[in-house]
Amino acid sequence: MDSIADMGGVLGYGPASRPVAGEPPFAEPWEGRAFAMTVLTMGRISGRNLDAFRHALERLGPLDYLADGYYGRWLNSAELMLVESAVLAPGAVDARVRVRAGEDVEEPAFPEPRRPDYQPTAPGSLRTIDDAPRLGVGDVVVTADLHPRGPSKLPGYLRRRRGTVTAIRPAHVLPDTHGIFAGENPQHVYTVGFDSAELWGPDAEPFRLHADLFESYLEAHR
Known part of the structure; x- marks a missing residue:
């Protein structure tokens, strides 16, 4: 949201x-x-x-x-x-x-309390998943156009923007479902670099911003 x-x-x-x-x-x-x-x-x-x-x-x-x-x-x-x-x-x-x-x-x-029926599968938020990462370092990606009704860790200013994968991080519990007790649903996480002009236009101070983003937020750029 x-x-x-x-x-x-x-x-x-x-x-x-x-x-x-x-x-x-x-x-x-x-x-x-x-x-x-x-x-x-x-x-x-x-x-x-x-x-x-x-x-x-x-x-x-x-x-x-x-x-x-x-x-x-x-x-x-x-x-x-x-x-x-x-x-x-x-x-x-x-x-x-x-x-x-x-x-x-x-x-x-x-x-009468209604404590959520919740039990983590492991300590912390990092998880191991069987599926290999769908993206690789150097891949050009476009972020999703999300309009979530619940939680999301894709910031508004990064939606519908093009960037480049610079690193693959450990799999992590997905906050979008975890935050509403709808399952951990762990995903691969990628560090993605964005040019400042891609985010704020050609007049932006030149620099490169990096963000760690979940796999479901990203699509390969075509």
């Missing part, structure tokens, strides 16, 4: 700032707690299915995604996963905040 999270190559947001040497991992104490809570949520709900968590991030409303900051997005995504799995009732977090603020609000009862 196309979402505010797919910001790669989008103009108008200014330059990305570089990390400052020696800066703390969390700017505020609450950010560290948000990190820990999200990791625990993933463990309880999805068996540490990172793709499911990323899909939750992608489904946040644009204003919430931009206004709440990096770890605010993590908290909102963790809440979304907990509500969808019926660990929390809708509105439970807001009700608890109002109760703690002294308001006379009835908190919703805890529902």
